Amino acid sequence: MLFMKKNWYTVDAGMACKWFLILFSLLCFEAHALPSYARQTGMDCAGCHVGAYGPQLTPAGIRFKIGGYTDSDGQEGKVPLSAMVVGSRTHTQVDQAPAPGIRANNNTKMDEASVFLAGRWTQNVGSFIQVTYDGVAKTSALDHMDIRYARPVELNGKESIIGVSVNNNPGVQDPFNTMPVWGFPYVSSPVGFGTGGAASLINGGLEHRVTGASAYVFYDDALYGEFGTYRSLSSAAQTKLGLGPVADTNQRLGGNAYWRLGWFKDYKAQSFHLGMFGWNANLQEDKTTPDPRNKYRDLGVDGNYQFLGTREHVATLGGSYIREHKTDGTTNLVSTVDEYKLNASYHYNQTWGMGAGVFANKALDAVGADAGTRGYLWQLDWTPWGKEGHSAPAPWSAANLRLGAQYWVYSKFNGNTANARDQNTLYIFAWTSF
Amino acid sequence: MSGQSKKHWISVLGALVFVCGATAHVQAQPVGDAQKGASLFATHCAECHSMKEGKHKKGPALFSILGTKAGQQAGYAYSEAMKSSNVTWTAEALGRYVTSPKGFIPGGKMKYDGMENPGERADLLAYLSSQGK
Numbered sequence: 001m002l003f004m005k006k007n008w009y010t011v012d013a014g015m016a017c018k019w020f021l022i023l024f025s026l027l028c029f030e031a032h033a034l035p036s037y038a039r040q041t042g043m044d045c046a047g048c049h050v051g052a053y054g055p056q057l058t059p060a061g062i063r064f065k066i067g068g069y070t071d072s073d074g075q076e077g078k079v080p081l082s083a084m085v086v087g088s089r090t091h092t093q094v095d096q097a098p099a100p101g102i103r104a105n106n107n108t109k110m111d112e113a114s115v116f117l118a119g120r121w122t123q124n125v126g127s128f129i130q131v132t133y134d135g136v137a138k139t140s141a142l143d144h145m146d147i148r149y150a151r152p153v154e155l156n157g158k159e160s161i162i163g164v165s166v167n168n169n170p171g172v173q174d175p176f177n178t179m180p181v182w183g184f185p186y187v188s189s190p191v192g193f194g195t196g197g198a199a200s201l202i203n204g205g206l207e208h209r210v211t212g213a214s215a216y217v218f219y220d221d222a223l224y225g226e227f228g229t230y231r232s233l234s235s236a237a238q239t240k241l242g243l244g245p246v247a248d249t250n251q252r253l254g255g256n257a258y259w260r261l262g263w264f265k266d267y268k269a270q271s272f273h274l275g276m277f278g279w280n281a282n283l284q285e286d287k288t289t290p291d292p293r294n295k296y297r298d299l300g301v302d303g304n305y306q307f308l309g310t311r312e313h314v315a316t317l318g319g320s321y322i323r324e325h326k327t328d329g330t331t332n333l334v335s336t337v338d339e340y341k342l343n344a345s346y347h348y349n350q351t352w353g354m355g356a357g358v359f360a361n362k363a364l365d366a367v368g369a370d371a372g373t374r375g376y377l378w379q380l381d382w383t384p385w386g387k388e389g390h391s392a393p394a395p396w397s398a399a400n401l402r403l404g405a406q407y408w409v410y411s412k413f414n415g416n417t418a419n420a421r422d423q424n425t426l427y428i429f430a431w432t433s434f
Numbered sequence: 435m436s437g438q439s440k441k442h443w444i445s446v447l448g449a450l451v452f453v454c455g456a457t458a459h460v461q462a463q464p465v466g467d468a469q470k471g472a473s474l475f476a477t478h479c480a481e482c483h484s485m486k487e488g489k490h491k492k493g494p495a496l497f498s499i500l501g502t503k504a505g506q507q508a509g510y511a512y513s514e515a516m517k518s519s520n521v522t523w524t525a526e527a528l529g530r531y532v533t534s535p536k537g538f539i540p541g542g543k544m545k546y547d548g549m550e551n552p553g554e555r556a557d558l559l560a561y562l563s564s565q566g567k
Contacts, residue, residue, distance in 0.1 A: 269477050
């Protein structure tokens with residue numbers, strides 16, 4: 001445990017006071033408002049989330065999201081507000097070049113603090129809207145947004161749900177657990193290296209800088225289909241929403257189509273999902289230049305299996321593959337990105353968890369140079385509350401907490417295999433929601 | 435065939451008829467195993483129902499449910515169909531409801547397709563009836 005020796009307890013007093021004040025203020029907030037979805041439905045976190053903590057959804061959680069976040073226990077007057085704070089300690093194998101707000105190593109950070117408008121607005125309308133303070137960049141911005149209308153219908157004699165989502169990130173509306181927005185790992189270091197610099201457009205390329213709408217149908221509790229389109233927010237709107245300097249707001253999305261097909265089966269003691277998704281988009285990278293639009297063709301397949309049993313032992317296996325084919329609008333040269341992910345998890349008593357995942361990105365430019373990243377990670381976590389009979393002490397009985405540790409191991413980083421292990425990262429986190 | 439042999443075969447036939455009859459009776463009204471029922475409750479019901487008295491989730495608490503009138507627990511917003519069903523939750527009524535919730539009470543709001551296996555239903559009912567005693 002050499003990596004934990006240095007400076008582990010050297011958080012300065014000012015930082016400690018700031019953390020205390022933030023946590024105290026949120027705890028006080030919670031004294032008057034429980035986590036909104038749990039409060040709305042009367043269900044425990046474990047009812048909708050694997051391991052009693054978000055975001056990995058159980059079949060009940062999948063249905064709740066498809067149903068427009070509107071299911072409830074029938075009692076009115078619930079305030080749809082929640083909050084979340086993540087704090088962490090990050091150690092990398094080799095010191096990194098310091099950056100504003102980031103030390104060379106052993107960074108202790110409040111990763112983020114979020115406030116959510118999340119819950120039922122009317123019988124058919126609900127939302128998941130997140131505003132986040134980034135504890136590293138020290139900025140606040142609109143984070144994920146998904147406002148949806150859904151209602152039950154009978155199609156061909158089968159109970160079904162139809163709905164519309166207005167959202168700001170292709171995939172944020174997806175109810176399954178394997179697309180990039182909500183895929184494993186569900187939390188990661190803000191000063192770590194993630195899955196490297198190369199990523200497909202559908203993997204967060206325009207997240208929060210677009211707004212769009214998609215219509216979906218969930219037929220007979222089994223077949224899921226969705227189709228939608230997006231447009232870029234104006235530079236002024238992006239700036240007002242806290243999305244960075246003007247130079248980062250110059251992308252302009254042209255014609256595009258997002259789609260999703262899925263087959264879901266819930267056998268109560270186990271469930272599985274198989275699906276395909278895609279985003280075809282024409283994108284002008286900088287609208288202040290006369291450059292033409294580049295063509296992105298992203299296509300993905302994904303699957304997820306959950307053994308749920310009596311919920312004492314819960315195991316999951318999930319994976320996805322995304323292929324991006326990009327044609328440069330100026331040169332007509334083609335580049336590609338291939339992203340692979342496979343992950344598994346196990347939770348005992350919805351409290352003690354372990355997970356592991358492998359990831360591999362292959363990013364070939366027009367001359368065949370690879371800027372991809374490859375590696376694996378494991379995670380151990382402890383979630384003491386969030387299930388019936390195990391709540392946080394009063395008056396914060398609906399608050400939840402996850403303490404965990406991740407270790408990332410790289411065998412290739414941004415195309416470089418020689419020094420990839422320099423990026424190996426230990427991430428210890430405390431993740432709490434109110 | 436001797437008279438003794440005849441008597442022997444009549445006895446065997448009688449025993450078979452008795453055993454078959456008894457088995458048919460068991461199949462019609464199987465005796466449930468409450469321990470297995472607890473596991474079934476955890477798998478099928480516990481996300482939306484609690485066995486704690488007065489703890490309502492998306493569905494009402496099921497503590498001591500047998501013998502009560504449907505749709506009458508305080509603090510839970512039942513559908514109109516459930517409130518006006520005039521059902522008393524006997525073991526037979528609960529069994530029929532668990533088999534096909536919307537078939538038994540059309541217009542009810544429980545989102546559950548039903549438990550088809552009679553043995554499992556018997557186990558679940560055995561568990562439900564063991565709670566609140």
